[in-house]
Amino acid sequence: MGTISSLANPTRFLSWSARILPFVSVLAAVTLGIGLYLSLVASPPDYQQGDSVRIMYVHVPASWLAMFCYLVMAGAALGTLVWRHPLADVSARAAAPIGAAFTFLALFTGSVWGKPMWGTWWVWDARLTSVLVLFIMYLGLLALWRAFDDPTRAAKVAAVLILVGFVNIPIIKFSVDWWNTLHQSASVIRLDGPSIAPSMLWPLVVMAVAYTLIFVALHLAAMRAEIYRRRARTTEILIAARRPSTAVRPAAAH
Amino acid sequence: MSAFSAIIGQTVKASFRAGGGALTGLLFFLTVVTVFPFGVGPDLNLLARIGPAVLWIGVLLSLLLGLDRLFGQDREDGALELIMVSGEPLALFVFARAAGYWLAHGLPIVVVAPILGLILNLDALSLAAVTATLLVGSPALAMIGAVGGALTAGLARGGMLAAILVLPLSIPVLIFGVAAVNGAIADPDPFLAPFLILCAFTMFSAVLAPIAGAAALRLGLD
Numbered sequence: 001m002g003t004i005s006s007l008a009n010p011t012r013f014l015s016w017s018a019r020i021l022p023f024v025s026v027l028a029a030v031t032l033g034i035g036l037y038l039s040l041v042a043s044p045p046d047y048q049q050g051d052s053v054r055i056m057y058v059h060v061p062a063s064w065l066a067m068f069c070y071l072v073m074a075g076a077a078l079g080t081l082v083w084r085h086p087l088a089d090v091s092a093r094a095a096a097p098i099g100a101a102f103t104f105l106a107l108f109t110g111s112v113w114g115k116p117m118w119g120t121w122w123v124w125d126a127r128l129t130s131v132l133v134l135f136i137m138y139l140g141l142l143a144l145w146r147a148f149d150d151p152t153r154a155a156k157v158a159a160v161l162i163l164v165g166f167v168n169i170p171i172i173k174f175s176v177d178w179w180n181t182l183h184q185s186a187s188v189i190r191l192d193g194p195s196i197a198p199s200m201l202w203p204l205v206v207m208a209v210a211y212t213l214i215f216v217a218l219h220l221a222a223m224r225a226e227i228y229r230r231r232a233r234t235t236e237i238l239i240a241a242r243r244p245s246t247a248v249r250p251a252a253a254h
Numbered sequence: 255m256s257a258f259s260a261i262i263g264q265t266v267k268a269s270f271r272a273g274g275g276a277l278t279g280l281l282f283f284l285t286v287v288t289v290f291p292f293g294v295g296p297d298l299n300l301l302a303r304i305g306p307a308v309l310w311i312g313v314l315l316s317l318l319l320g321l322d323r324l325f326g327q328d329r330e331d332g333a334l335e336l337i338m339v340s341g342e343p344l345a346l347f348v349f350a351r352a353a354g355y356w357l358a359h360g361l362p363i364v365v366v367a368p369i370l371g372l373i374l375n376l377d378a379l380s381l382a383a384v385t386a387t388l389l390v391g392s393p394a395l396a397m398i399g400a401v402g403g404a405l406t407a408g409l410a411r412g413g414m415l416a417a418i419l420v421l422p423l424s425i426p427v428l429i430f431g432v433a434a435v436n437g438a439i440a441d442p443d444p445f446l447a448p449f450l451i452l453c454a455f456t457m458f459s460a461v462l463a464p465i466a467g468a469a470a471l472r473l474g475l476d
Contacts, residue, residue: 133425143415144406156474159473164423172423175425175426175430178430
């Protein structure tokens, strides 16, 4: 805990993240290059789906990260509420747009994959629907953050919603599963074949690692930007408060 | 305990007074249900089939209407600070507010729902099923709504935001509510299991939502 809390000091965070960010970014780019080569060129086409199976390699890691991002945000929300750590606020705030982007990517690639495979862009299947709800929750959180003018107050309130969502997302997932089995199931969606072949598993694993590295790089960069944004905001308020001639008092001064 | 019932009573009274939202919510429910046949056409068989879902969605939407008034006024006039200083548990206050909100906004709609079900061509069994599921399910909607109201208390245009935040969270209640009605009408589907899950949602949200709402109110204040 001692080393973690010293690393979590915002100023120290800025210095160590500046040092490792280039490495993570390069590593993410290299892994993504290898993963794209393996999945788009080296891996075999599916015996049934042909080349369109390659969408899987960009689709599955995206949906995995869509959930992983929420997990990161839930951890950060706990950090905000329990330890009142300022960097936890920043972490959750920075992760939300990235999570929304990955969720959108998962939905988009899923649709593109669904059109040739199932003949439709969208099916009200349990899994698709729960990812859509996750996407709406990400957007709702972003809207909540934007509604407050004070970022620390916004972070605390948003943390409550993140945790409420964290309790609710498994319930939504479970009830949506139940909902779909109740109705007619015209297209039960699953990967054909009993289990995935090793020649396809390896590219998928590399792509998952690449996506995770991309997330880490984006998250670090977004956290740095958020810290600087808050510092710029504080400086602006201080300057405005020190200037007696200005007629308009800053809103955050009271 | 007297403070608890006083807050419930005050919430109910304020909702029915001039400027309170209870009657507006009821009217909104009436309007939403009336608008549906214009959208889908006057086919009575189709209306009978989607009727339970229409009533459920109508209740869900009209329960969103008053959320901005739930805690917004307390925050503006300083009553919230007084309640926090009083030493009474804030979660209990949130629970009392949500219970009063349900009594004023939810219960009248549940009572009116079977009458509107008649004009949607629902038979007696469907009417009974819809009313029963709404009766046990709508308190959960009020509790989840209270969290949204607490999160957006004191925000300009907070009601709109609260609706967006609350709707995805109330999807499970809607799913099991409509599933129980369908179970009562169609033979092979079970009624009791989704109905009991609906009851469980209400109790679950009655415990957890006030805690989350109290945390949101407290953190939103400083």
